[in-house]
Amino acid sequence: MVFLEILELAKMVLEVIALVITFSAFLISYKGYSVTKRPVFARLSFAFIFLSANFMLQFFSDIFNILEFFSLSYYSSVISSFFEMLGFFFIAVSHMIKVSQEHKLYSLVLVLVIINPVVAFKTLSLYFIFYAILESLLSYSKVRSKTILLTVLGLTGFALNTLLTWISEFTLYPIILNLFALVFQTFGIIAFFVPIWIYYRSVR
Amino acid sequence: MSYRHQVRIVSDILLAVKEGHEDGVGVAQLMRKANISYTRLVKILNELLSVGLIEEIRSERNKRYRITYLGLEYLAEYERFSTFAKNFGLEI
Numbered sequence: 232m233v234f235l236e237i238l239e240l241a242k243m244v245l246e247v248i249a250l251v252i253t254f255s256a257f258l259i260s261y262k263g264y265s266v267t268k269r270p271v272f273a274r275l276s277f278a279f280i281f282l283s284a285n286f287m288l289q290f291f292s293d294i295f296n297i298l299e300f301f302s303l304s305y306y307s308s309v310i311s312s313f314f315e316m317l318g319f320f321f322i323a324v325s326h327m328i329k330v331s332q333e334h335k336l337y338s339l340v341l342v343l344v345i346i347n348p349v350v351a352f353k354t355l356s357l358y359f360i361f362y363a364i365l366e367s368l369l370s371y372s373k374v375r376s377k378t379i380l381l382t383v384l385g386l387t388g389f390a391l392n393t394l395l396t397w398i399s400e401f402t403l404y405p406i407i408l409n410l411f412a413l414v415f416q417t418f419g420i421i422a423f424f425v426p427i428w429i430y431y432r433s434v435r
Numbered sequence: 436m437s438y439r440h441q442v443r444i445v446s447d448i449l450l451a452v453k454e455g456h457e458d459g460v461g462v463a464q465l466m467r468k469a470n471i472s473y474t475r476l477v478k479i480l481n482e483l484l485s486v487g488l489i490e491e492i493r494s495e496r497n498k499r500y501r502i503t504y505l506g507l508e509y510l511a512e513y514e515r516f517s518t519f520a521k522n523f524g525l526e527i
């Protein structure tokens with residue numbers, strides 16, 4: 232029982248950290264758009280504000296769960312999954328536009344498993360993250376930047392987190408899966424923090 | 436060949452002006468370094484002058500351009516945003 236509570240607390244702490252990181256990324260992207268007026272920053276702004284909203288609602292969902300407001304917790308969880316999907320959608324779209332400008336487009340196969348809204352949104356999120364991972368890997372193969380590789384690993388962390396959360400919807404005892412999901416989410420958050428840290432370090 | 440948007444062209448011109456240091460850079464040199472036509476370069480130079488990113492130095496024979504503190508700030512900001520986008524595998 233204590234283990235479960237620690238797990239829940241760790242998850243909530245991570246959600247707050249992730250909220251701060253994604254909101255910082257939103258602020259940088261928004262400033263980038265204000266200065267350069269480039270659409271890539273508009274898309275990144277949308278991506279990071281939706282991801283921030285996702286982490287905030289996940290946090291509220293956990294709070295409602297503790298307070299035993301189960302229906303509120305469920306609806307917060309559904310809306311947060313929707314925002315997560317939108318966030319990763321905008322990251323994937325940025326890559327798709329970059330790819331279409333380079334006159335190459337991959338054929339995309341999508342298998343949707345619609346059992347409940349959370350599962351449906353998580354499925355779409357997974358699809359978008361995998362596409363962003365693929366494109367980021369291609370960018371890495373061109374420029375060989377270690378930070379891009381770290382972003383790829385971060386996205387992989389988020390993908391594995393989403394995948395395990397997705398699988399846990401079908402299992403009766405998802406504790407171990409949730410623990411691993413938490414570890415992968417931590418990794419994703421740390422990796423996403425690096426580009427933000429690089430930006431703020433260069434400002435000083 | 437990839438398409439070069441206005442913000443990129445401006446940063447290329449500013450970089451070329453920056454390389455001229457205190458002596459400044461002439462139009463012919465800028466055309467070559469920034470890879471841009473005369474008409475377009477003059478138009479952009481006038482815009483950059485009006486917002487104070489560069490300044491004009493009048494010599495006996497021709498006009499030369501020098502980057503201002505504001506121009507250097509803009510260039511540094513552009514580099515920071517460019518790096519931020521690149522770190523996510525994207526381009527400005």
